[in-house]
Amino acid sequence: MTQRAEGRSGQGIVVRLYVAIVVLAGVMGFVLGSIRPENLQPRLFGVLALPPTPLGVAIYGLVTVGVGLGALLALVMYVSARFDDAAAN
């Protein structure tokens, strides 16, 4: 019943998931920019105004989600390196 004796690196998979989600956020931004809901005015971190075009909203999605989840990922890395007694490696 062994699927894969040693398994894959968790770090690799988590990083790939991160990249996939950030790219997906960009795609979703592009879609939202294309459909142009009413009063769409993306402001990066509430400060930097971006154009309400597909590209502008895509950048908004990429940067916002990239930084937000990136901060969470950095925290995961920090905590894992210092406080994880049960680390496998």
Add this chain to the structure above:
Amino acid sequence: MVAGDIVLTGLMAVLLVGIAALLTRIENWRSYTPLAGGGTATGETVVHREKPAGIIRWLTTVDHKDIGLLYGLYAIIAFAVGGIMAFLIRVQLVTPAGAILSNNAYNSILTSHGITMLFLFGTPIIAAFANYFIPLLIGADDMAFPRINAIAFWVLPPAALLIWAGFFLAPVTDNMIEPARTAWTMYTPLSVEQTNPGVDLMLLGLHLSGVGATMGAINFIATIFTERDGDVDWANLDIFSWTMLTQSALILFAFPLLGSALVMLLMDRNLQTTFFAVEGGGPLLWQHLFWFFGHPEVYILVLPPMGLVSLILPKFSGRKLFGFKFVVYSTLAIGVLSFGVWAHHMFSTGMDPRLRASFMAVSLAIAIPSAVKTFNWITTMWNGRLRLTTPMLFCIGFVSNFIIGGVTGVFLAAVPVDLILHDTYYVVGHFHYIVMGAIGFAAFAGIYYWFPVFTGRMYQRTLGKAHFWLSMVGTNLTFFAMLALGYLGMPRRYATYQFDGAIAPLVQVTTFHQLATVGAVILLVGQLIFVWNIVQSWLEGPKVEDGDPWNLERDGMLDREFEWFDEQLEADEHERDPSLLADGGQDEQTDS
């Protein structure tokens, strides 16, 4: 006429004699109970080595594992019914004028879809896992009250029949009794003013399902508190049992309130009381009562799936759950906070702005324990070696979808955003990411993970993975399209749609509806594969001969349910010692 009556009476007598004869054939139904205390009341130990055969076994069983399987079967049937309803809804919305259903039929199906999925699939599928596995995980002989356990299950089939009664009765009563069209929230005054008796039947069915859930919750609390094996204490109680304990407490506080509110609604409808009338308590009273139950209900449905993921995800990461204690604390925190957020469903009702602000604050606060859990799952994976089995894929899918469902929910918790997006498809997309993308996925993870235990066989891995990927793609396509529809201003619950071009071009709205329907088709194909896989593998799959089918012992992560499973397999080898088959606990082996 008189002759007809006599014939009928005769038939009735034959039927009763037949039932009596049947009952005498199963005279042992009382005593095969695998209860530690079952035989001690009379001072003698009665051990019955076989369960009754055939259908009688399932109708009379009080074995927690059998009841777990009954719950599972019930939930899967309800999932199929609710899923077909969802599919009809999606097909209807392919064209702006509605493709297949009349407006009334659409409203009926919309109402039943919600109630079916939440009350007849969501709660029972959790009870299925909990019934089968909690006694095994905590080393109990059975549930604390096995007969109450059986009653709690057996009130559910009549509950489902009552809830769906309108669909069956409309054709035979010449539409005198029709399915309810109140939406699952049953808002007054609409639900009071619909004179259709189908609404009363649905309310009674809901009430009955609530009674069952409450009995089950009492049983789980008593079991986890009093039936643990000697070496299972609060410090090493597994995470799934912790979430079930919290969930059961929530049920205990939430469901009786739903029951009371339902009775009040029934009285308003039938006895001319004015609980929810303008001259009485007012229509908003219903919303307060309903959501005081309704929001904890969300956590009643999501906490045990979180427990399943917290239990399964570490197994395939090759390491223990990171920050176990904090996952337990966050479960308890969510349980407490869940009772302080109900009015965020009512921000647009014109309630006092100061109240709105306080409910907004608590709603935002609930993101913290949720984020703690997500953080712990990701950290568990970070330093692990992952084996991407089907249950693990569903766990990772759960985490991804939960993040999307959670983040979209945080925005809805903010009053200004909510006022814009309230009652649009954004809300529908948000909560479906949670109920399908997260709760549904965790249920699938549990089914695949424990499949060897409850069937003794292994599922087909390729089909399992196909099920995952189709579900993942289908879920994200359908529910992202709904989020986009919400941004475009598409309101919920409508059977048809027309748009002022100044708000959004109709063609764009139609396109997103069609995308959502394509996603629903993908989901449907995935679920057909799932059912095929489960049924075929159960009947013909390769038999599991190793008590550790997932190789968990290597990482020191073999839980008690798999140890029990191993004992079963060994018992099978040694000419089936039936005392082992009847029971999950250790005591029984020494007793018999």
